[in-house]
Amino acid sequence: MKLLTLFILVSLSCQIFANPAPKYVKPAFELITLGDTGGIQDGNLSAFLLRSLSDSNYIALDAGSLVNGINVALHKKAFANITINNDPAWQTNGIILREHVKAYLISHGHLDHVAGMLISSPQDSKKPIYALPSVNQTLLDTYFNWQAWANFTNRGKPPQLNQYQLIDLKPKQATPIKNTSLKVTAFSLSHPLESTAFVIEKGQNMFVYFGDTGPDEVEKQGKLNAIWRYLAKQMPDKTLRGLIIEVSFDNQRPDNLLFGHLTPKWLMAELKQFNILLQPNITLAGTKVVISHIKYSLASGQNPRHKIRQELAQANNLGIEFILAKQGQVLTF
Structure with missing residues (x-):
């Protein structure tokens, strides 16, 4: 009996050493989703x-829904991991928006990516907007023009209210984000209106946010490949x-009706290209990929x-x- 017990213990020990537990990696970033859909679901x-x-301060990655998103996040206790500043002049949602959101990174000028920022601007605080030059110009021409909305920026049609400082990002050049410890590098994306991917860094850690984008095979511009190579x-x-990357439609959507968006099939094709570039020493196995911009539908x-x-689960052979x-x-990453 003693010999049998000893044999079992030795066998278990061998299994433990042969299959060590995965090494714990301390998270570096926290992400709160304020809005997850693309298209018609106002408020989300x-x-x-x-x-x-x-x-304890955030940057906003696009701003389609802002105050409503903060309200939902507060209800779900998503801000429990920070100490929220005390300011009796403002409600908690106002304190988060005004004091804890330090900058906007706007991928492109379509309304479902900027509406929350526009609507909340009368009670927002001074902060920068980081975007590619064409995106900032769209904000000025389309919204901050004293017709669609008052000009809360430091450029464009007077009077300029100077609440938002528009900062043009140079593609593929790292830029520090004011009042944070983060820096950002922007890449152009293929979309009917120029879109952007933001590589956000803190030390040796990277996180990538993709605005709306079509697949390289359809768009024929090679813009995603440039990001994968970088x-x-x-x-x-x-x-x-x-x-974070978008998947707007399911695989039944024909390529000629994608309008600069991805499907599960096309996302997996892009990630496989990325994975090939990483081999043989690195793979995408275990990488967290957040899917955004799924088009809400009123259809039954x-x-x-x-x-x-x-469809993503069925095609996911990369782990x-x-x-x-x-x-x-x-979420933490």
Whole structure:
């Protein structure tokens, strides 16, 4: 009996040493989803808050839904991990918007990515808007023009209210984000209106946010490939903590009706190209990929989210951890 017991213990010990537990990696970023859909669901449009876990302040990644998104996040206790500043002049949602959101990174000028920022601007605080030059120009021409909206920026049609400082990002050049410990590098994306991917860095950690984008095979501009190559060059020395990327439609959507968007099939094709660039020393296995911008539909039938989730799971042979964004959700990376 003693010999049998000893044999079992030795066998278990061998298994433990042969299959060590995965090494714990301390998270570097926190993400709060303020809006997860693309298109028509007002109150829940593309917007995220990202912060370094060493800081209690956020940057906004697009701003389709802002105050309503903050309200939903507060209800779900998504801000429980920070100490919210005390200001008796403002409600908690106002304090978060005014004092804890330090900058906007706007991917492109379509309304479902900027509406929340526009609507909340009369009670917002002074802060910068970082965007590619064409995106900032769209904001001026289309919205901050004293017709669609008052000019809350420091450029364009007078009087300029100087609440938002428009900062033009130079593509592929890192820029520090004011009042944070983060920096951002912008890449152009293929969309009917120029869109942007933002590579956000803190030290040796990277997080990537993609605005709306079509696949390279359809768009014929190679813009996603340029981002994959950039990240592949960085990753031997830096850690890609995660990324947010859109999947607007399911695989039944024909390519000629994508209008600069992705499907599960096309996203997996792009990620496979990225994975090839990383081999043989690095793979995308275990990478957290947050799916955003799923088009809300009023039509009866299967929920688009359910179908897209199924199609991603069926095609996922890279070991990626897909997470469908959900308003009010908090994630760490």
